[in-house]
Amino acid sequence: MIALSLAEIAAVVGGQTHDIPDPSVQVTGQVVRDSREVEPGSLFVAFAGERVDGHDFAAAVVEAGAVAVLASRPVGVPAIVVDDVQRALGALARHVVQKLGATLVALTGSAGKTSTKDLIAQVLQHKAPTVYTPGSLNNEIGLPLTALSATEETRFLVLEMGARGIGHIRYLTELTPPRIGLVINVGTAHIGEFGGREQIAQAKGELVEALPSEADGGTAILNADDPLVRAMAVRTKAKVIFFGESGEADVRAENVRLTDRGQPAFRLHTPSGASDVTMRLYGEHHVSNALAAAAVAHELGMSADEIATALSEAGSLSRWRMEVTERPDGVTIVNDAYNANPESMRAALRALAAMGTASRAKGGRTWAVLGKMAELGDEALAEHDAVGRLAVRLNVGKLVAVGGREASWLQLGAYNEGSWGEESVHVSDAQAAVDLLRSELRPGDVVLVKASRSVGLESVAQALLATGAEGEVSAR
Template sequence: MIALSLAEIAEVVGGQTHDIPDPSVQVTGPVVRDSREVEPGSLFVAFVGEHVDGHDFAAAVVEAGAVALLASRPVGVPAIVVDDVQSALGALARHVVRRLGATLVALTGSAGKTSTKDLIAQVLARKAPTVFTPGSLNNEIGLPLTALSATAETRFLVLEMGARGIGHIRYLADLTPPQIGLVLNVGTAHIGEFGGREQIAQAKGELVEALPSVEDGGVAVLNADDPLVRAMASRTKAKVILFGESGEADVRAENVRLTDSGQPAFSLHTPSGCSEVTMRLYGEHHVSNALAAAAVAHELGMSADEIATALSEAGSLSRWRMEVTERPDGVTIVNDAYNANPESMRAALRALAAMGKGRRTWAVLGKMAELGDEALAEHDAVGRLAVRLNVGKLVAVGGREASWLQLGAYNEGSWGEESVHVSDAQAAVDLLRSELRPGDVVLVKASRSVGLESVAQALVEAGTEGEVAVR
């Protein structure tokens, strides 16, 4: 964070100082909520959770080097006490962002947010110091903590924004007002909470509504291939730039193809020129993500060649998202178990089919959460797609939703041993350990709550007797 005194912070957040001998002492380290992340000069944010109360760590974090706590009650050590810690954290982030000389890029969408954010960060880092959301910390706590990690040297701040209801993105955009806003897509993730795709579009479009006008440098980057996103152009005062495979897109891909290993390649066309891209990531769905990143980079002054080079060299920065491990025995494990929705599940299955040409393929799939009344139909459709893509074997893991996956595959024509329903992760591991053979490709994917990353990790460990290459 940019250096601020405890007195300045107290004024910004409307707090009272307690047990602070010298209010001029500055916070020079990171702002953290996890006591294990405290460094000398830190400000520790004491949240009261369901199981853990951050105030209980007060003495320990000060001993570890924290200058003070942001707390909701006095704790006997230096603290700035406020009525609402979360609101105070947001106010501090808003203050710091306004003082930064950085360009703030915000993005949202139903699928691909984290992968796209990672691509944007890697591309922009070629141009200037860049700070970006770690993992998927895209909510009302993670977003301000990321913003506060920016320093005086930061030139680009890339923030992922998630939403579980109307008004969420409006709130986040008010905390950290973006200059560039990117909307990737409107799908069915969390549709059970929103009530429909139109409501999801309403929520995602709050980002472009928050942008400054064209005259003030606002830019809305919209997916030309998604009608609900493209329609958001009417909801913003900002300049609109379109990306996609549509011929009307300002930044578009032509001659899209997959390499033999399932990595996308395409010709990148921008208003400043054309260049060829061959990505290190897996799956054709990353083309749209790459185009979104390219559109942002173009608006920030990068050439087509610079963008193409950066995209071709970019890797995955976040765990369990199409994380590919080649075992010494020739088995390939694709760990995409961080989360799942119908769009990302279909993309992962298509990537598996591309990677597995000439090889035996396995799809180890679990529940997609928060689909509401669409749950049965969407799980059935994913099971059917696995059959249509000629996936060698579907292993559906878990309870009712997994049984719908297996039933969809069965009804599509997957009989005999082509699909199977197992009760839990351990049963899936036991099955695969006994049946995998060299050359097989295994995709593991489900919603985060299912915890199927344990299956991928167990399979990696089962085949490691030497070094394992993770790409």
Template sequence: MIALSLAEIAEVVGGKTHDIPDPSVRVTGPVVRDSREAGPGSLFVAFAGERVDGHDYAAAVVEAGAAAVLASRPVGVPAIVVDDVQAALGALARHVVGRLGATLVALTGSAGKTSTKDLIAQVLGSTAPTVFTPGSLNNEIGLPLTALTATGDTRFLVLEMGARGIGHIRYLAGLTPPKVGLVLNVGSAHIGEFGGREQIAQAKGELVEALPPAGEGGAAVLNADDPLVRAMASRTKAKVILFGESDEADVRAENVRLTDSGQPSFRLHTPSGASDVTMRLYGEHHVSNALAAAAVAHELGMSADEIARALSEAGSLSRWRMEVTERPDGVTVVNDAYNANPESMKAALRALAAMGRGRRTWAVLGRMAELGDEALAEHDAVGRLAVRLNVSKLVAVGGREAAWLQLGAYNEGSWGEESVHVSDAQAAVDLLRSELRPGDVVLVKASRSVGLESVAQALLETGAEGEVAAR
């Protein structure tokens, strides 16, 4: 964070100083909410949760070197006391962002946000200092904490924005006003909470409404292949840049193919030129993510050759997202267990099919959460797709929704041993340990609450007679 005195911070957040001998002391370290991350010059944000109250750690963080605690009550050590800690954190982020010289890029969408954010960060980071959201910390707490890690040297600040209802993105964009806004897609993620795709589109489009006009540098990067996203052009005064497969897209891909290992290769076309890309990531769905990143980078002044080079070098920065590891015995484990929705589940299955050409493929799948009335149909559709893609064996893990996955496979023609329903992760591990053969490819994917990453981890431990070779 740019250095601020405790007196300045108190004024920005509308707080009162308590037990602070010298208000001119400056916060020179990070702003943290985890007491274990507190260090010299840091500011500790004390949230009172249901199970853990950050105020209980106030003395420990100051002893570790923290300059003060942002708290909702006096804590007996230097503190800035406010009525609402979350609101104060947001106000501090808004103030700091306003003083930065960085260009703020924000993105949202139903699927692919984190992978695309990681690509944008690596592409822009190849040219200038770039700060970006770690993992999926894209809510009203994670977003301001990320913004506060920017310094005076930061040129690009790339922030992922999530939403679980109307008004969420408007609020986040108010904390960290973007100059470039990217909307990837409108899908089925959280459809049970929103009530329908039109409502999801209404929420996601709040990002482009928050952009400055084109004359002030505002740019809306929109998916030309998603009608609900493309329609958002009417909701902004910013310049509109389209990406996708459409001939009308400003940034598009030609000659898309997958390598033998399932990595996408294509000819990138931008208004400034064309160049070839071969990605290190797995699955054709990353082409759209790459085009989105390329459109942002083009708008921010990078050439086609620079963009293509950076995309070809970019890797996965976030855990459990198409994380591909080959065991010493030749079994390949694809850990995509961080989260799942219908769009990302289908993309992962297609990637599995491409990676497994000439090999046995396993899809270990679990529940997709928050689908509401669409849950049965969407789980059924995923089970059917596994059969259509000739996945060798579907292992559906868990309760009712997993049963629907297997039912879809059964109804599509999987009547023999091509699919099985098991009760839990351990049962899946036991089955795989007994039946996997060298050369098999295993995809593991479900919503975060299912915790299927334990299956992938167990399989890697099983095969680790020597060191596991990650690639």
């Protein structure tokens, strides 16, 4: 964080200082909520959770070097006491962002937010120091903590914004007002909570409504290929830039294809020129993510060649998102188990099918180890059935559906689409999936592992990678 005195922080958040001998002492380190992340000069934010109360760690964090604690009650060590710690954290983030003067880029969408955010950050880092949301810390706590990690050298601040209801994104934009707002897509993620795609679009569009006018430098970047996103153009006074494969897009892709390893390649067109891109990421869905990143970079003054070079060099920054690892025995594990919704599940299956081209040449097969997609409400049965059917249509070698009722719907969809014999199977849990795969995998096979975060299927990928490291593999 930029250096601020405890007196200034107390004034910003409307707090009272307790046990602070010298209010002019500055916070020079990071603002953290995890006591393990405290370093000399830190400000520790004490949240009272259901299982752990951060106030209980107050003495320990000060001993570890924290300057003070942002708390809801006196804790016997230097503290700034407020009525609402979360709101105080947000107020501090807004103050720092305004004082910093960096260009703030915010993005939202139903699927691909984190991958797109990672691409934007890597592209902009070619131009100037950039701070971005780590992982998926995109809520009312993670977002201000990210903003507060910016320093005097930061020129670009890239913030992912999530929403589980109307008004959530509006609140986040009040904490960290963006100049550039990007909406990637409107899908079915969390549709059970929102009630429909139109409600999701209403919530996501709060981002472009919060942007400054075009005269004041505001820019909305919208997906021309998504009708619900394209329609958001009328909800903003900001300049509008469209991206996509549509011919009407300002930033678009032509000659899109996948390499034999499943990595996308295309000709990037921007208003400033065109250049070729071959990505290191896997799956055609990353083309849209790359175009979104390219539109942001173009708006911030980068040339088509600079953008293409940066996109071609970019990798995955966040774990368990299409992490591709080839074991010493020749089996490839694709760990995409961080989360899942119908759109991302279909994209991952298509990427697996593309990777299967190379695997079949080596005598390998494709495996889709899939679990529940959460928060789909009344759409759950139809969406799980559709994913199971798609696996068959894409000629995935074997579907392993893991878990309870939703997994049985996946397997049933595959069966009804024409998967007979042992082409699809339903197993009870992650360990059963691991046991099956350990007995069946052979060199050249490619295994996709994907489900909603609550299922915890990353344990399957981790177990299979550990198996490969031990040299255990079926010879059949």
